[in-house]
Amino acid sequence: MLDFEQIREQFPLLKRQVNGKPLVYFDNAATAQKPQIVLDVIEKYYQTYNANIHRGVHRLSQEATDAYEVSRRKIQKHFNAKDAKEIIFTRGTTESINLVANGFAQLLDKGDEVIISELEHHSNIVPWQLACEQSGAILRVIPINDKGEIVLEAFYQILSNKTKVVAVSHVSNTLGTINPIKHIIEKAHQVGAAVLIDGAQATAHLKVDVQELDCDFYCTSAHKMFGPTGIGMLYGKEAWLRKLPPYQGGGEMIKEVTFTKTTYADIPFKFEAGTPNIVGGIAFGTAIDFINEIGLQAIASYENELLAYATDKLREIPNLSIIGTAADKAAVVSFVIANIHPFDVGSIIDKLGVAVRTGHHCTQPIMQHFKIPGTIRASFAFYNTQKEIDMFIESLKKSVQMLA
Numbered sequence: 001m002l003d004f005e006q007i008r009e010q011f012p013l014l015k016r017q018v019n020g021k022p023l024v025y026f027d028n029a030a031t032a033q034k035p036q037i038v039l040d041v042i043e044k045y046y047q048t049y050n051a052n053i054h055r056g057v058h059r060l061s062q063e064a065t066d067a068y069e070v071s072r073r074k075i076q077k078h079f080n081a082k083d084a085k086e087i088i089f090t091r092g093t094t095e096s097i098n099l100v101a102n103g104f105a106q107l108l109d110k111g112d113e114v115i116i117s118e119l120e121h122h123s124n125i126v127p128w129q130l131a132c133e134q135s136g137a138i139l140r141v142i143p144i145n146d147k148g149e150i151v152l153e154a155f156y157q158i159l160s161n162k163t164k165v166v167a168v169s170h171v172s173n174t175l176g177t178i179n180p181i182k183h184i185i186e187k188a189h190q191v192g193a194a195v196l197i198d199g200a201q202a203t204a205h206l207k208v209d210v211q212e213l214d215c216d217f218y219c220t221s222a223h224k225m226f227g228p229t230g231i232g233m234l235y236g237k238e239a240w241l242r243k244l245p246p247y248q249g250g251g252e253m254i255k256e257v258t259f260t261k262t263t264y265a266d267i268p269f270k271f272e273a274g275t276p277n278i279v280g281g282i283a284f285g286t287a288i289d290f291i292n293e294i295g296l297q298a299i300a301s302y303e304n305e306l307l308a309y310a311t312d313k314l315r316e317i318p319n320l321s322i323i324g325t326a327a328d329k330a331a332v333v334s335f336v337i338a339n340i341h342p343f344d345v346g347s348i349i350d351k352l353g354v355a356v357r358t359g360h361h362c363t364q365p366i367m368q369h370f371k372i373p374g375t376i377r378a379s380f381a382f383y384n385t386q387k388e389i390d391m392f393i394e395s396l397k398k399s400v401q402m403l404a
């Protein structure tokens, strides 16, 4: 049994107070807090070997390049990609999806189809709308049921040999639903479609093996995995990365430039134009080491306990409805309280030190499905505790008393 209290000690921010109360941080689906070891790596980089990478022959540049490339290999190993060149550093999930969608905008033909689902984050909707507008392809949407699960029967019906891309999330950031992506990938491959998985909400909670899943693309953000903001990754199968055109032009991504013809660098550099977030890339690797020291299996089972405990306690509050009751869920619980606006609850419990998210969570189609303006969302990480859930429930009861 792991000592999660001791692990929590390694997150300096969690010791602070908000409005004179101990902070209860339940907004981990928006971004996670950072352990001391990640903060130390960032400071050490700028204090001792800050330099631009891949270009300099000097010592600092070599040290920075080595650290950056070591981190790429850590990410490769963690997600079990076949080769480190299949890992592209990006600004995060949003940029990873845009990189792929932008490439497909040039590969798709009029009448081709792209399938997404009703529970996608706007980041996995809008880039595909843009790609479809540019190419004349058609966007199809798999509906969800009232538990917040993808309706597989409907997916089989819209899937056809016109389908060129299927883009779905691994875990819903709003409802916590864990989608049956392995099955979806298998079905999509039967018609020859490429599959992109938005893993932003999965990788802090679940072990992901891209070869075992056999997905063509997998995207995530470091900041949701206890690493810094502004850095993330795109995994792509080598053959797809060779086929996709470059995303941005500039330094680093070229082999040779003349005014008549420019040739591109090999992958992954073809997709990494300009000076990247070097320290972010390095600290991303450190965050992954940190997660692996605890172990994703231990994390998942501890978080499942938190989720079950919170769900039971929430059900005791009158007029409260949980939105998203899928059989398979990760550490997110969304809910509404009759006749009370989510924003008002969020504001009152903030005064009591509790940080949750209220609103549509960048998933307006989910709100349209449930015909609600927004939800209150509590999302957990392994540093959260049952005691914090008790404080959260107390704060909710107080807010209901004040607002009723």
Ligand SMILES: *Cc1c(COP(=O)(O)O)cnc(C)c1O
Residues within 6 Å of the ligand: 029, 030, 091, 092, 093, 094, 095, 121, 123, 124, 169, 171, 172, 173, 198, 199, 200, 201, 221
């Ligand atoms: C957070 C999130 C994104 C966007 O990630 P960024 O880090 O903001 O680019 C996309 N999809 C899901 C499911 C998310 O939770």
